[in-house]
Amino acid sequence: MCSESRIDCGSAAYVYDLEYCLQCPYRSSAPLVSDDHSPRAALMTTPTTRSDLSVVLPCLNEAETLRACLTRIEETCTNASIDAEIVVADNASTDGSREIAMSSSARLVEVSQRGYGNAIRGGIAASTGQYIIVGDADCSYDFSEIPKYLARLRNGYDLVMGCRRPTGGGQILPGAMPLTHRWIGNPLFTKLLRGWYGSPVNDVFCGLRGFSREFYDGIRWEESGMTFAVEMVIRAAQTGAATTEIPITLYPDERTVHGPHLSTLRDGWRTLRYILSQYLLRGGVPVTRQPSARRETASPIPVDTDLMVS
Numbered sequence: 001m002c003s004e005s006r007i008d009c010g011s012a013a014y015v016y017d018l019e020y021c022l023q024c025p026y027r028s029s030a031p032l033v034s035d036d037h038s039p040r041a042a043l044m045t046t047p048t049t050r051s052d053l054s055v056v057l058p059c060l061n062e063a064e065t066l067r068a069c070l071t072r073i074e075e076t077c078t079n080a081s082i083d084a085e086i087v088v089a090d091n092a093s094t095d096g097s098r099e100i101a102m103s104s105s106a107r108l109v110e111v112s113q114r115g116y117g118n119a120i121r122g123g124i125a126a127s128t129g130q131y132i133i134v135g136d137a138d139c140s141y142d143f144s145e146i147p148k149y150l151a152r153l154r155n156g157y158d159l160v161m162g163c164r165r166p167t168g169g170g171q172i173l174p175g176a177m178p179l180t181h182r183w184i185g186n187p188l189f190t191k192l193l194r195g196w197y198g199s200p201v202n203d204v205f206c207g208l209r210g211f212s213r214e215f216y217d218g219i220r221w222e223e224s225g226m227t228f229a230v231e232m233v234i235r236a237a238q239t240g241a242a243t244t245e246i247p248i249t250l251y252p253d254e255r256t257v258h259g260p261h262l263s264t265l266r267d268g269w270r271t272l273r274y275i276l277s278q279y280l281l282r283g284g285v286p287v288t289r290q291p292s293a294r295r296e297t298a299s300p301i302p303v304d305t306d307l308m309v310s
């Protein structure tokens with residue numbers, strides 16, 4: 001069902017693809033995208049009912065683990081009486097992930113441009129929740145933590161980061177993270193963002209994070225790949241977004257067919273280059289943004305001394 005026209009035009013799912021939708025013969029006369037063709041514009045094609053929470057799962061060939069993630073999210077939200085929608089943001093997976101998403105209560109969003117950042121941005125563009133939580137579809141995160149994230153968001157925080165590193169109270173189980181990421185990449189990038197941007201975050205790459213739509217919509221996102229994770233932390237610091245952390249456990253993912261999509265050298269280099277270029281171009285000086293009314297209700301960091309080790 002083409003969600004733009006609400007007419008069955010043969011498209012199996014919502015398609016986040018400007019060209020495709022413009023070519024759709026059933027396209028209504030209403031403009032599909034804004035002049036700047038920003039991902040946010042695709043919100044115009046989403047269902048009109050609005051959820052409290054959207055859980056967005058970027059997914060590229062995760063058929064082995066996707067169903068378990070969806071089940072865990074559904075159970076958690078049902079048990080906690082959370083009005084949530086699940087959005088699977090896929091880039092033409094070929095292993096049956098799309099079919100798994102379509103046979104579940106989740107909504108499948110086809111994102112035409114590849115990349116972790118593109119997938120999340122496309123998924124969010126098609127989502128409706130006032131709050132958004134994103135997480136990997138590889139069973140490395142415990143989605144039963146969702147109510148904790150939502151509670152912080154409802155309490156006024158703009159960005160709620162998970163923290164897997166012990167410096168922030170988290171835990172990384174053996175085999176869950178490559179040693180180079182654990183001891184070199186993540187600590188280095190975290191240190192740079194804390195030092196240069198004053199970010200309070202202890203785990204910049206944590207993939208289980210939540211944020212308000214107000215925060216998300218207030219920023220012009222640029223990154224399309226794994227660097228999107230870092231861009232979010234930098235922008236939060238630059239805009240003075242109310243940020244907090246929840247200590248979580250990282251489990252070894254349950255994939256056997258393929259490894260992580262994150263490439264240590266390629267993505268490590270891109271991240272370093274991105275952080276340096278942002279600092280040189282924009283500096284660590286905070287950019288201004290209209291203060292959020294809700295933000296005033298959030299306590300400054302550190303908020304939970306029991307949870308925040310440093």
Ligand SMILES: Nc1nc2c(ncn2[C@@H]2O[C@H](COP(=O)(O)OP(=O)(O)OP(=O)(O)O)[C@@H](O)[C@H]2O)c(=O)[nH]1
Pocket residue numbers: 057058059060061062089090091111114115116119135136137138140177178207253259260261262
């Ligand atoms: N749609 C889409 N999803 C992606 C893409 N790259 C990664 N993902 C998804 O994003 C999530 C994170 O990717 P992972 O491969 O787990 O990378 P990672 O968790 O940063 O790496 P590790 O910490 O080493 O596990 C997974 O659910 C992937 O399927 C992409 O290009 N497109």
Ligand SMILES: [Mg+2]
Pocket residue numbers: 136138140207253260
């Ligand atoms: Mg992962």
